[in-house]
């Protein structure tokens with residue numbers, strides 16, 4: 001009897017679906033405490049020629065892009081096999097090319113330019129990614145975190161904003177002394193800091209910390225893998241990071257074809273490693289391999305990325321209100337700078353554990369067509385609807401105007417005394433699990449009259465083992481409920497199946 005009930009009761013209401021699917025944020029405002037910290041830090045440096053420094057930093061990022069272009073441009077077959085098999089086993093866990101051989105070295109000038117121009121944008125992308133992790137894993141609250149390539153601490157700030165009271169220890173791996181110093185300077189004055197330990201390399205961390213203590217609830221590597229100048233070293237690093245991941249691993253890269261390629265390669269490699277591990281365990285225990293799958297993947301499925309070799313690349317965008325330092329030091333090509341900028345990023349998040357095999361969100365949901373909805377209306381409702389016809393299609397959309405007014409000038413005061421009320425956002429009531437029933441909207445949905453077209457990456461089977469990238473069309477006449485949801489959906493939101 002119970003099973004009959006659970007089969008027929010839908011998992012979601014239309015409203016719950018909408019709030020679970022929402023992952024995007026229109027325009028992020030960097031929190032006042034971070035803006036103040038950046039402003040104070042920059043003032044203390046009293047550095048001249050900041051615009052030139054910011055320009056030079058941006059040129060060096062372009063050089064990194066060029067180096068990355070020389071690496072294979074698509075996920076090669078070897079990544080599904082063991083890319084390190086040609087390497088002597090004893091060397092597997094050693095990174096041969098030391099940081100800095102080819103990559104970018106952050107000295108004081110670059111660090112300063114990074115804090116002024118890049119940190120607010122990278123922070124905003126990270127805040128967005130970690131907020132999705134929090135929404136989709138409501139019980140997850142990381143106490144011990146590892147930030148690889150920590151730089152000036154964007155991830156630390158984002159973790160504190162997303163899970164205000166969870167952090168008790170953070171291990172930072174950062175080879176640049178200058179970046180380390182800046183990171184320390186930025187957090188001066190913050191209250192209730194966790195235990196913070198900095199290391200110059202992942203090997204130094206491994207030497208210092210006992211193997212049993214190396215597991216972290218959350219491991220983050222943001223905007224760093226592209227600076228490691230060889231594919232093999234990247235894979236080695238990601239394997240080490242995965243080893244140290246007790247629960248969730250998050251990789252974030254710039255939203256460029258190169259960044260997306262790196263994320264896709266690392267995703268393929270981790271999936272390959274886990275599949276191999278499952279097969280081995282299966283061999284040992286004789287158990288069914290499915291039961292041993294130990295991965296939940298932030299992508300809608302665990303199959304090959306359907307965008308590989310299509311000329312398109314998977315990335316997202318987070319708009320942020322420019323901070324005063326960004327407005328002050330960015331090139332404007334003669335025109336006044338816009339009040340916001342769009343940070344494009346790619347990401348992948350993995351969680352240890354089985355991908356849930358729950359009913360899909362739309363299972364057992366019944367939707368009315370527009371005709372059926374109209375037929376059900378009372379005469380009084382019809383009168384109201386008659387008036388509604390004079391409201392144009394777009395008028396019922398919530399205020400979608402971009403927030404471009406700045407409040408940072410008024411509020412970034414010199415005072416660094418921190419009001420430590422890190423407010424927690426109201427708990428979301430519904431969440432999208434990591435099962436295969438949630439697709440991801442890639443690129444901006446297109447509105448064409450009463451139909452909406454969306455490019456969606458989705459799982460094509462219940463296990464989430466394979467995926468596809470397809471354009472889906474939602475029309476108001478066939479499904480006014482989903483049409484309503486589609487009109488409010490943005491790039492990066494989820495789409496239920």
Ligand SMILES: C[S@@+](CC[C@H](N)C(=O)[O-])C[C@H]1O[C@@H](n2cnc3c(N)ncnc32)[C@H](O)[C@@H]1O
Pocket residue numbers: 098099100103106119122123148149150151152153154155173174175176179201221222223224227228
């Ligand atoms: C673009 S910054 C990103 C900093 C920070 N993760 C963020 O999101 O703001 C890249 C950082 O990675 C560091 N890095 C580069 N190569 C590294 C390596 N092999 N191991 C550890 N960190 C590295 C650099 O020193 C720099 O601080």
